[in-house]
Amino acid sequence: MLFKLQPRPQPSQRMVWLSPLLAIALMLLVGMVIFTLLGQSPLKAFHAFFIEPINDMYGLGELLIKASPLALIALGLSVGFRANVWNIGAEGQLTIGAIAAGGVALWFYESDSAWVLPLMFMAGALGGMVWAAIPAVLRTRFHTSEILVSLMLVYVAQLLLSWLVHGPWRDPDGFGFPQSRQFTESAILPIMLEGTRTHAGIWLTLIALVMVFVFMRWSVVAFQMRVAGLAPRAADYAGFNAKRTIWIGLLTGGAAAGIAGMNEIAGPIGQLSMPLSPGYGFAAIIVAFVGRLHPIGILLASLLMALLYLGGESAQMQLALPAAVSGVFQGLLLFFLLATDVLIHFRLTPTWRSKA
Amino acid sequence: MNADTVILILVATITAGVPLIFAALGELVVEKSGVLNLGVEGMMIVGAISGFMVAAESGQLWLGVLAGAGAGMLMALIFAFITLTLMANQVATGLALTIFGIGLSAYMGQAYSSVALEGIKSLHIPLLSDLPVLGQLLFSYDPLVYLALLLFPLLVWFLYHSRGGLVLRAIGESPTSAHALGYPVIRIRYLAVLFGGAMAGIGGAYLSLAYTPLWSEGMTAGRGWIALALVVFATWRPGRVLLGAFLFGGVTIAQFHVQGLGVDIPSQFLSMLPYLATIAVLVLISRNAKTIRLNAPASLGQAFHREVH
Numbered sequence: 001m002l003f004k005l006q007p008r009p010q011p012s013q014r015m016v017w018l019s020p021l022l023a024i025a026l027m028l029l030v031g032m033v034i035f036t037l038l039g040q041s042p043l044k045a046f047h048a049f050f051i052e053p054i055n056d057m058y059g060l061g062e063l064l065i066k067a068s069p070l071a072l073i074a075l076g077l078s079v080g081f082r083a084n085v086w087n088i089g090a091e092g093q094l095t096i097g098a099i100a101a102g103g104v105a106l107w108f109y110e111s112d113s114a115w116v117l118p119l120m121f122m123a124g125a126l127g128g129m130v131w132a133a134i135p136a137v138l139r140t141r142f143h144t145s146e147i148l149v150s151l152m153l154v155y156v157a158q159l160l161l162s163w164l165v166h167g168p169w170r171d172p173d174g175f176g177f178p179q180s181r182q183f184t185e186s187a188i189l190p191i192m193l194e195g196t197r198t199h200a201g202i203w204l205t206l207i208a209l210v211m212v213f214v215f216m217r218w219s220v221v222a223f224q225m226r227v228a229g230l231a232p233r234a235a236d237y238a239g240f241n242a243k244r245t246i247w248i249g250l251l252t253g254g255a256a257a258g259i260a261g262m263n264e265i266a267g268p269i270g271q272l273s274m275p276l277s278p279g280y281g282f283a284a285i286i287v288a289f290v291g292r293l294h295p296i297g298i299l300l301a302s303l304l305m306a307l308l309y310l311g312g313e314s315a316q317m318q319l320a321l322p323a324a325v326s327g328v329f330q331g332l333l334l335f336f337l338l339a340t341d342v343l344i345h346f347r348l349t350p351t352w353r354s355k356a
Numbered sequence: 357m358n359a360d361t362v363i364l365i366l367v368a369t370i371t372a373g374v375p376l377i378f379a380a381l382g383e384l385v386v387e388k389s390g391v392l393n394l395g396v397e398g399m400m401i402v403g404a405i406s407g408f409m410v411a412a413e414s415g416q417l418w419l420g421v422l423a424g425a426g427a428g429m430l431m432a433l434i435f436a437f438i439t440l441t442l443m444a445n446q447v448a449t450g451l452a453l454t455i456f457g458i459g460l461s462a463y464m465g466q467a468y469s470s471v472a473l474e475g476i477k478s479l480h481i482p483l484l485s486d487l488p489v490l491g492q493l494l495f496s497y498d499p500l501v502y503l504a505l506l507l508f509p510l511l512v513w514f515l516y517h518s519r520g521g522l523v524l525r526a527i528g529e530s531p532t533s534a535h536a537l538g539y540p541v542i543r544i545r546y547l548a549v550l551f552g553g554a555m556a557g558i559g560g561a562y563l564s565l566a567y568t569p570l571w572s573e574g575m576t577a578g579r580g581w582i583a584l585a586l587v588v589f590a591t592w593r594p595g596r597v598l599l600g601a602f603l604f605g606g607v608t609i610a611q612f613h614v615q616g617l618g619v620d621i622p623s624q625f626l627s628m629l630p631y632l633a634t635i636a637v638l639v640l641i642s643r644n645a646k647t648i649r650l651n652a653p654a655s656l657g658q659a660f661h662r663e664v665h
Contacts, residue, residue, distance in 0.1 A: 144642045148585045152631040155578050163624035322466045327459020334452035338444035
């Protein structure tokens with residue numbers, strides 16, 4: 001017996017929400033199989049990967065710390081993705097945002113002004129936007145693919161950071177390690193929950209969540225951008241500004257990634273160092289898709305993705321598996337999501353003879 | 357700079373371009389069939405580690421190259437199933453393939469980061485390799501370099517002078533018409549994607565077995581993305597892919613020699629050159645909107661289902 005895909009007359013609304021859940025279930029199933037093949041007990045591995053990291057307050061705090069940048073960047077990217085603007089260089093925008101914010105922190109080293117953090121915030125947002133503006137300019141002026149340009153700029157940003165922490169901004173008392181000085185009190189985000197590392201940056205993510213929700217729900221611009229994504233020619237015909245769509249799509253992602261970069265160095269890291277992020281900028285792309293480009297979905301997906309990161313770290317300590325295993329899970333999750341999405345537009349019907 | 361240095365630079369340029377030739381010519385075939393696979397970087401790096409592992413375990417370098425090709429094909433098969441059979445968005449699936457590949461390769465390679473391997477040796481051709489100057493410039497390479505250069509005319513012949521190539525290009529331009537004529541659109545796209553995967557895998561294996569015979573995490577360093585950019589730069593023509601690959605090989609090598617000239621630039625800025633050069637050539641090529649629109653396969657990136665048009 002084989003299956004055939006039959007087009008549905010209308011997209012299935014139920015499958016829109018079911019397919020991410022199906023994808024998660026499949027990912028867990030395949031994950032268990034992989035662990036078994038690696039000679040681990042699946043239950044023990046499952047416990048180490050998904051339960052152990054979050055069974056106390058500190059662990060839950062770590063979950064929030066990781067989910068926060070993922071959700072923030074994914075929210076920014078989702079605005080562009082809805083309009084078919086493919087900014088996949090968020091990792092670079094995060095890096096430049098961190099560099100700009102770190103520059104402010106080092107400039108005001110040992111100052112105790114209350115303005116340092118707000119300035120760092122603005123520098124971070126601006127840094128990310130400037131880096132995202134490059135693909136925006138090239139796309140609107142020269143039709144250059146924003147996918148490739150934004151991605152190339154990731155490597156450029158990381159090399160720039162490498163030069164700064166090895167050279168001009170290196171900590172004079174850091175034994176030659178590639179890192180800047182530890183930021184002083186005024187450049188560090190306050191802790192929100194005693195006994196955890198949760199910092200005030202999480203509020204920024206929640207504010208962004210509300211803003212993106214309102215923007216997508218009630219703004220004409222968001223509607224025009226969505227039309228531009230779904231039917232570019234219809235959007236042209238209706239006179240919607242295509243260039244504005246590209247600019248907004250890229251700058252929102254850039255600003256979000258830049259702020260996320262500032263949060264990382266003013267939060268858990270407390271200095272500029274290499275590497276800044278465990279690939280948040282790329283993982284956020286998966287978060288955006290798994291969350292259906294919808295703010296609430298993104299919130300849930302970011303928690304799941306953060307758990308995959310924590311699980312990877314915990315598996316490293318307890319099962320001697322490399323942390324890279326979380327990248328494998330992330331990829332699998334997106335594969336399964338994309339695969340199950342076929343069920344939104346198609347129905348599986350059994351056929352009794354093969355038809356190629 | 358004396359003549360010897362110039363020859364050395366030219367030889368290094370050729371070898372630096374080889375992984376790009378494999379990956380970009382493979383992707384060219386994929387895109388000619390109307391499929392856009394952004395997973396080249398992921399396929400390359402999995403090819404690199406698989407090739408290295410098999411070569412290290414078996415002691416057979418050529419088995420490693422085959423393993424690289426096989427691993428790239430397996431990766432491409434995942435992509436093909438999701439985008440061609442299940443008709444998912446090709447951009448998102450390609451990205452997933454790259455993220456998956458980078459994670460998987462780091463996972464596979466953890467035990468191999470300190471393993472030393474004797475790389476693939478250059479081929480000594482009697483008489484020819486001993487020629488002064490020419491011998492070094494043309495006949496001092498390892499077999500994979502010649503394979504890459506052989507791949508080019510074969511591909512030109514296939515694409516433009518064979519029936520299969522004509523069908524492939526027809527499918528890329530209009531899958532609907534090709535389907536109406538009775539050509540198996542999905543099956544041929546599968547074959548194209550698998551070929552692209554094998555080539556990306558070989559390109560990766562060349563890096564870990566010949567170019568720098570070792571394994572280090574993330575060693576492809578964006579070459580898969582540069583290969584994608586090369587296809588655009590070449591406006592989907594094989595000859596210009598070759599030209600572009602050597603151009604980038606030159607840029608990659610230039611950074612090592614600029615420092616030798618006593619120019620005082622931090623190494624990080626020199627390492628940026630290939631990426632900045634990629635952006636520059638993309639801008640130059642896509643500046644004229646018609647260039648891309650007239651040359652890109654018309655159905656590039658669109659899913660195909662025979663009952664939905």
